Amino acid sequence: MHTVVLPLVLFLGCLIGLAAALLLIGNLFGPHKITPVKRMPYESGMDPIHDTRRRFDVRFYLLAIAFLVFDVELLFLYPWAVAFGTGEGAEVAGGLSEGGPPLIFAGGMVFLTLLVLGYVYDWRKGVFRWR
Amino acid sequence: MSMWILLEALIKIFVIIGGLMTAAAYLVLLERRVAAWIQDRRGPNRVGIPLTNIRIFGLGQPIADGVKFIFKEEFIPGHVNRWLYVLAPSAMFVAAIVLFAAVPFGAVDLGIEGWEPIALVVMPGLDVGIVYIFAVGSIAVYGVVLGSWASNNKYAFFGGMRSAAQLISYEIPLGLGILGVVLASGSLRLDEIVQSQAETGVWNVFTQPLGFLVFLVAAFAEAGRLPFDLAETEQELVGGYHTEYSGIKLMMFLVAEYLHMVAASFLIVLLFFGGWHFWGLTGSEPVAGIGVALLRVVVLLAKFMLVVLFFMVARWSWPRFRFDQLMSLAWKVMLPLGLVNLVGLAFWIEYGRPRFSGANEWIVMAIGGWVLLVASWLVTTLLVPAASDNRPRLGPAAADLDTKEAASP
Numbered sequence: 001m002h003t004v005v006l007p008l009v010l011f012l013g014c015l016i017g018l019a020a021a022l023l024l025i026g027n028l029f030g031p032h033k034i035t036p037v038k039r040m041p042y043e044s045g046m047d048p049i050h051d052t053r054r055r056f057d058v059r060f061y062l063l064a065i066a067f068l069v070f071d072v073e074l075l076f077l078y079p080w081a082v083a084f085g086t087g088e089g090a091e092v093a094g095g096l097s098e099g100g101p102p103l104i105f106a107g108g109m110v111f112l113t114l115l116v117l118g119y120v121y122d123w124r125k126g127v128f129r130w131r
Numbered sequence: 132m133s134m135w136i137l138l139e140a141l142i143k144i145f146v147i148i149g150g151l152m153t154a155a156a157y158l159v160l161l162e163r164r165v166a167a168w169i170q171d172r173r174g175p176n177r178v179g180i181p182l183t184n185i186r187i188f189g190l191g192q193p194i195a196d197g198v199k200f201i202f203k204e205e206f207i208p209g210h211v212n213r214w215l216y217v218l219a220p221s222a223m224f225v226a227a228i229v230l231f232a233a234v235p236f237g238a239v240d241l242g243i244e245g246w247e248p249i250a251l252v253v254m255p256g257l258d259v260g261i262v263y264i265f266a267v268g269s270i271a272v273y274g275v276v277l278g279s280w281a282s283n284n285k286y287a288f289f290g291g292m293r294s295a296a297q298l299i300s301y302e303i304p305l306g307l308g309i310l311g312v313v314l315a316s317g318s319l320r321l322d323e324i325v326q327s328q329a330e331t332g333v334w335n336v337f338t339q340p341l342g343f344l345v346f347l348v349a350a351f352a353e354a355g356r357l358p359f360d361l362a363e364t365e366q367e368l369v370g371g372y373h374t375e376y377s378g379i380k381l382m383m384f385l386v387a388e389y390l391h392m393v394a395a396s397f398l399i400v401l402l403f404f405g406g407w408h409f410w411g412l413t414g415s416e417p418v419a420g421i422g423v424a425l426l427r428v429v430v431l432l433a434k435f436m437l438v439v440l441f442f443m444v445a446r447w448s449w450p451r452f453r454f455d456q457l458m459s460l461a462w463k464v465m466l467p468l469g470l471v472n473l474v475g476l477a478f479w480i481e482y483g484r485p486r487f488s489g490a491n492e493w494i495v496m497a498i499g500g501w502v503l504l505v506a507s508w509l510v511t512t513l514l515v516p517a518a519s520d521n522r523p524r525l526g527p528a529a530a531d532l533d534t535k536e537a538a539s540p
Contacts, residue, residue: 004256007140011232014144014227018368019221019383026205026379039209041284042374052288053280060296063458067299067367070466077473078262078319081310084477085317105481112474119466128462130455 041111062127072116143253147231153391164189185240191285203378210359215281219382220376223274227387227394230267234397235322236431237407238417239424242457247416250322251428260310264398265302265504268353271391272298278384279372292456293361300461301352301359307469308346310400311339314476322417324408329415333493334405341504342472343403346467351393352461355388356448361454373466396438400431404438407431461495468507473527475503 041048084104122128137510160175167174178195179186194369201220236251250256257263272295277290281300313319316327328334336343352359368374373384400406407413414423452460487495 003136004254007144007253007255008136008229008232009331010140011229014148015225015228016221017201019146019224022224022379022528023205023217023221024370025201026203028449029201030203030205032204032206032380034206038206041208041210041282042179042369043285044369048285052283052285057467060292063296064299066462067303070303071299072305074303074310075250075262077310081313084480085314094246102481105477108477109474116470123463130458 059130066122066127069118070115073111076111077108080104080111084108132331139249140253143251146237147253148228151228151231151390151393152386152453155386156197156242158191158389159196160189160394161439161442162190162446164191166181166447168308169444169447184493188192196383202381205378205380205496210283212283215272215277216375217380219274219278220283220373220387221381222277223271223387224383226267226270226274227390230264230390230394233257233263233321234401235260235406237424237427238322238420240418240420252322257313257320259319261313261319261324264321264394265306265309268391268394269298269302269385271353271387274384274387275372278376281482282372282375284375286374290368290374293368294355294372297352297355297359297361297457297461300458302477303459303463303466304345304469305349307466307473308349309402311335311342311469311472311476314473315339315446316478321401325408326403326415329408329413330404331411331493332408332415333497334403334408336403338493338496339403339472339476340498340500341468341507342476344371344504345469345472346403346413347399348460350399351442351445352457354392354395354442356392356442358449358452360451361457367374389523392439392442393435396435396442399438400434404434406434464511468511469502471507475499 041052084101132287156517164174174189175192176189177186178189178191179311190277233255234252238248238250240246240248249445256262275294275298276291279294280289282288282291312324315335315338316324318324318327370376373381378382407430408415409430411432413419413427419427479496483495483499
């Protein structure tokens with residue numbers, strides 16, 4: 001197991017080091033002349049009117065919820081795709097036929113039907129409507 | 132033993148970091164030259180060796196750009212959230228490169244006694260390669276959202292909101308496109324997916340054109356390339372989420388964005404264009420000798436360059452989408468098409484495949500795939516006005532539509 005994870009940890013370490021080194025190099029070699037105007041937000045030369053962190057459109061939240069639902073359901077489909085594609089575990093799940101294991105196929109189709117029902121509901125509710 | 136694993140991993144890591152940084156720099160130059168070619172200009176061709184008159188086709192340009200990034204002022208504006216402001220570009224940079232830990236380049240047998248074959252990938256033996264790439268690729272959203280939120284700038288904020296909505300929306304078609312390939316090859320490992328294509332000699336793009344289309348569009352959107360670069364529409368939002376950044380931190384954002392395109396190109400090649408396989412050239416064994424392994428890397432990189440060139444030409448071939456069009460495309464067109472591809476493939480494996488054998492199987496599968504593509508395209512364009520009618524809805528028509536949709540349960 002650690003032979004799989006070890007290179008990743010090394011890789012991450014190298015990259016974090018590289019990012020830190022780049023930031024340090026930039027700080028060492030660049031000039032440092034801060035003026036009040038430079039410290040202002042850049043909004044095309046106008047003085048900013050108010051803080052940016054205010055309320056924003058609720059559609060973004062709706063979208064995030066819809067995304068969460070579909071993305072998690074997609075994650076459930078990955079193991080299904082592998083099991084169905086290879087036919088592994090067929091003995092426990094309905095026996096081998098000439099195609100994929102029928103029980104895995106049926107299970108996937110039921111799952112996808114539920115997904116589509118939720119999708120149609122979302123569409124009818126206008127979650128995907130952007131104007 | 133552990134020493135050798137460490138050494139091997141370190142060599143691969145340095146090769147891939149060096150290669151990617153160089154590739155990002157020189158692909159920018161290539162992109163500028165391609166842009167110039169399309170617009171009938173010359174492009175950057177002046178910078179060669181300093182203090183001489185030698186201009187080697189502008190090959191010095193990326194180095195000059197890098198040096199300039201280093202010597203730019205590195206300051207933190209007064210109104211930002213300091214920690215998040217520094218963290219955002221670093222996180223995006225690290226995530227964009229660490230994604231390549233699972234991108235395989237084949238496996239080589241050096242032919243030395245007692246040596247095991249070396250897999251040309253930073254993380255060999257990772258069984259969930261594609262899930263890993265999918266997961267790490269999603270971290271880009273954090274970089275964008277953190278950067279835009281920390282900047283406390285309205286351009287950055289709008290760019291960040293748009294970008295976050297776009298990235299999460301297109302992740303679903305992206306996943307559906309990948310699922311089709313996983314279903315066809317029955318593995319989550321990228322090298323095994325390539326291997327399954329090499330053994331049959333039939334690339335996934337021939338048998339699942341619909342899945343490829345969905346994946347390609349989603350990959351363009353995830354990389355933030357031009358038809359979908361709503362996050363940083365220069366005309367509206369200055370720079371989008373990196374409006375407030377300068378110097379090295381800006382460079383990290385730009386390199387990370389470019390590497391997203393590089394990663395998307397590699398994925399397209401590996402998943403749909405047979406990776407390092409080419410008929411009659413590279414053979415179909417999982418492990419190759421030095422010569423063939425080198426040839427495979429060359430084939431993979433050649434295919435990768437073709438896809439990158441397609442990305443670059445596409446940039447100057449289509450106008451940018453409007454934001455509501457972008458969202459409708461993801462949710463109302465690409466998601467159903469991805470599902471259709473997945474279900475069609477599942478039905479084929481369950482009921483179609485057992486009836487055919489040998490070459491017939493692939494011919495029938497390819498015909499089915501293309502019929503599915505044309506049929507979906509016809510349905511999308513002809514029967515679903517909600518998806519194809521993309522005129523802006525203003526005035527009475529919009530109010531009418533609202534009442535209609537609100538009245539429905």
